[in-house]
Amino acid sequence: MVDVTAEAAALGERRALTASLVTSGVLGLGAILWGLxxxxxxxxxxxxxxxxxxxxxxxxxxxxxxAASEPSHRFPFGRHAATPLTVAMQGAAILATLVYGAVSAVATLVAGGSQAAGSAILAYGVVSGVIAVLVAVWLHRLSPDGELARAEIVSWRAGAAMSAVVAVGGLVAILLVDNGYDRAASFVDPVLVLVAVASVAPLPVRLMREGVHELLEGSAPADVMAAVERAVDEGRAGFDLPDPLVRATKLGRRLYVEVDFVVEEARWDVDAEDRVRRAVVGALEQLPFDLWATVELTTDRELAE
Structure with a gap:
């Protein structure tokens, strides 16, 4: 059966990524030409x-x-790992760009500063900041839950923060020149780059950390774990079962859940176990993920642990 919700989410995410691609190209080229x-x-x-x-x-x-492709003989579990891998790569690439910017700014400071006009910097900061905020809101509406889209939204929010810093710096440069501090104004441009790098740096680091965490099959986020535990409790209601051992990890839109109940001997048969499985898995399927669930009943605690 086709998961319509998952297909719609994947389509919305691809639309958001395409929108980000086009907007980045137009605004990026404009910024380079303006800057030169x-x-x-x-x-x-x-x-x-x-x-x-x-x-x-x-x-x-x-x-x-x-990530949206069907499992195959070569990839029997699908290719959901493509999502966190790409998120981590995005974080690493953004961080590398920031390092380049910081090195370039230091070189400009050593060379004696920049002759950039404060008015041009101020105007660009305002225009690019407004555009970045609007694009971030637009992408969120196109794909509110997509992880790849979220990485793009983080990038645009970072761009908005950088633009705000640029606008303030341009205003400072104008004030310095108006008051006769032309030499000090020449250092505003490279200092702005360093400030922007420092303010944005935590964002790609977080993307890298989250992507690697998923690739290493770390525990699902706290909100997801809470939703899983509520679904398990709902599914096992009506059965005389002890508290289960629940494990869950998220890989892109795929959610892996393992639920183990340690039960008394001679009380459960295969038919009863299947009823428990259907009830628990049915509750878990209400979560907005591509679910891969395993529900087991065992009398051996060592097997569960």
Missing amino acids: AARADVLVFDGIYMVAGIALVAVSLLASHA
């Missing part, structure tokens, strides 16, 4: 940051298609 014309390193850096994101979005689109 204004001789502002921070604008060029922001443009490179967005253009580099185009390749990442393209990879995300491929990962979305892979």
Whole structure:
């Protein structure tokens, strides 16, 4: 049976990624040209940051298609690992871009600063910040639960934060020039790059950490675990069963759940165990994931643990 909800979610995610791809390309190229014309390193850096994101979005689109594909002989469990792998790669690539920006800014400071116009920096910061916020909201509406889309939303929010810093820096540069501090104003551009890098750095680190956590089959997030435990309690209601041992891990949109009940000997047969399985799995299937569940009844605690 086709999971209509999962298909709709995958379609929404691909639409969000495509929208992000197109917008990144247009805004990134515009930022680079604007930055070169204004001789502002921070604008060029922001443009490179967005253009580099185009390749990442393209990879995300491929990962979305892979994760949504049916299991095959070669991949009997599907290819859901493509999602956290891509999220981790996005984090690493964004972090590398930030390192490049920081090195470039330090080189500019050592060279004596930049002659960028504060008005150009201020105008760009305002325009790009508004666009970044609007795109983040748009992507969230297209795919509110997609992990790959969420990574893109994080990237656009980071861009909005950087734009805010750029706008404030441009205003500071204008005030310094108006008050005769031209030498100090020349350092605003590279300092802005360093501030932007420092403010954005935690975001790609978090993406990398979350992606690697899923790839290593770590415990599902706390909210997901709570939902799993509620579903298990609902499914076992009406059966005289002890508290189960519940394990769960999430890999993209795939949720693996193992539920083990340690029961008394000679009280349960296969038919009764199947009724428990159907009830528990039926409750778990209400969760918004591609479910892979195992429900077992055993009299041997060592087998359960």
